[in-house]
Amino acid sequence: MEQMRQDIDSIDSKITDLFKERMETSLKIAKYKKDNGIPVLSDTREKEVLHKVSEQIGEPFDGYARLLFNTIFDASRSCQNNFLARKSDLAQRIQTALEQTPQLFPNKAVVACQGVAGSHSQAACEKLFEVPSIMYFNSFEGVFNAVEKGLCQYGILPIENSSYGSVGAVYDLMQNYNFHIVKSIRLRISHNLMAKAGTKLSDVKEIFSHEQAIGQCGEFLKTLKDVKVTVCENTALAAKMVAESDRTDVAAISSKECLDLYGLELLKKHIQVSDNNYTRFICISKNLEIYPGSGKISLILSLPHVPRSLYHTIAKFAALGINLTKLESRPIPGSDFEFMFYFDLEASVYSPALINLLSELENQPETFVFLGCYTELI
Numbered sequence: 001m002e003q004m005r006q007d008i009d010s011i012d013s014k015i016t017d018l019f020k021e022r023m024e025t026s027l028k029i030a031k032y033k034k035d036n037g038i039p040v041l042s043d044t045r046e047k048e049v050l051h052k053v054s055e056q057i058g059e060p061f062d063g064y065a066r067l068l069f070n071t072i073f074d075a076s077r078s079c080q081n082n083f084l085a086r087k088s089d090l091a092q093r094i095q096t097a098l099e100q101t102p103q104l105f106p107n108k109a110v111v112a113c114q115g116v117a118g119s120h121s122q123a124a125c126e127k128l129f130e131v132p133s134i135m136y137f138n139s140f141e142g143v144f145n146a147v148e149k150g151l152c153q154y155g156i157l158p159i160e161n162s163s164y165g166s167v168g169a170v171y172d173l174m175q176n177y178n179f180h181i182v183k184s185i186r187l188r189i190s191h192n193l194m195a196k197a198g199t200k201l202s203d204v205k206e207i208f209s210h211e212q213a214i215g216q217c218g219e220f221l222k223t224l225k226d227v228k229v230t231v232c233e234n235t236a237l238a239a240k241m242v243a244e245s246d247r248t249d250v251a252a253i254s255s256k257e258c259l260d261l262y263g264l265e266l267l268k269k270h271i272q273v274s275d276n277n278y279t280r281f282i283c284i285s286k287n288l289e290i291y292p293g294s295g296k297i298s299l300i301l302s303l304p305h306v307p308r309s310l311y312h313t314i315a316k317f318a319a320l321g322i323n324l325t326k327l328e329s330r331p332i333p334g335s336d337f338e339f340m341f342y343f344d345l346e347a348s349v350y351s352p353a354l355i356n357l358l359s360e361l362e363n364q365p366e367t368f369v370f371l372g373c374y375t376e377l378i
């Protein structure tokens, strides 16, 4: 074993020297490309190299060699792109935000939330701000609008749930509004079935709630016979509707805060599919604000309809050692199966290599939106 490890060490040393020589040559090519306006990526050239390498090495290692060389190409292109980076407007906007954002997140503000009092957005808002003035809007769109128009300084929106997945409606609206993410928060969510005093579980013929809550309580709802489930805009609104209804056969799935708020009684608590049920909320603002310690970045990208374009983008992050915490794709309405990609990354805007990468993404012709750099409260 000792001897074989020594053999590997000496092989690695030769590979390292050769890799260094290869990267230095790649940088010389980058200089040539800069002077002659040639793009960094050459798919044709990479295919030729892969073919040659496969032929030279033969079976059984050709597949492994292609894997290795694809990683070498990623590193080589990343190094060339970093060398060629032209600073974009975004680099300047990030610098300005870093200089101008206060050290501390505000403890009071006018904040837009969807729904009515007792909503989970309200709970998220009260964890983020000590003394918020909350303005409620009927729809998620109302929250985006209020922030874009400057009616509210901040807005709170649910974005994904650990059992039921992304809140598609919020992702779809993101493409239509100008906003930034300045904070996020992860809340443990418990759902409760509630009705007016006197209504028993066996009386219930119709249950109201938000689509996400209904999804998160799917297992419980399946156990009920002959009960209609009706989607409404918000869990707290469902509680309010039930409280104001003349009917005695209706119930709502809502937060426990709604029991007292709307004078309802608990029929069954914790009806969600898992005790570990979390929802992430984002806090949005019109201006870019980057508070100290921020290490999460969100981006929206469209990608060209060419082979391996998503792979190439992910490779750019991988080459910088960046952890991708979420990748969501949503169809672009009206297009022929074209998609918008939503990336969440763990990365720091203090890294010059990251700023170069963001500049590169911004300078390419496809849609690119830097949503913000923030911390997530857990």
Ligand SMILES: C=C(O[C@@H]1C=C(C(=O)O)C=C[C@H]1O)C(=O)O
Pocket: 026, 029, 040, 041, 042, 043, 045, 046, 049, 072, 073, 076, 077, 080
């Ligand atoms: C080095 C070059 O740039 C890129 C990197 C390559 C490599 O590392 O072999 C090959 C093609 C290009 O995508 C080049 O164009 O030759």
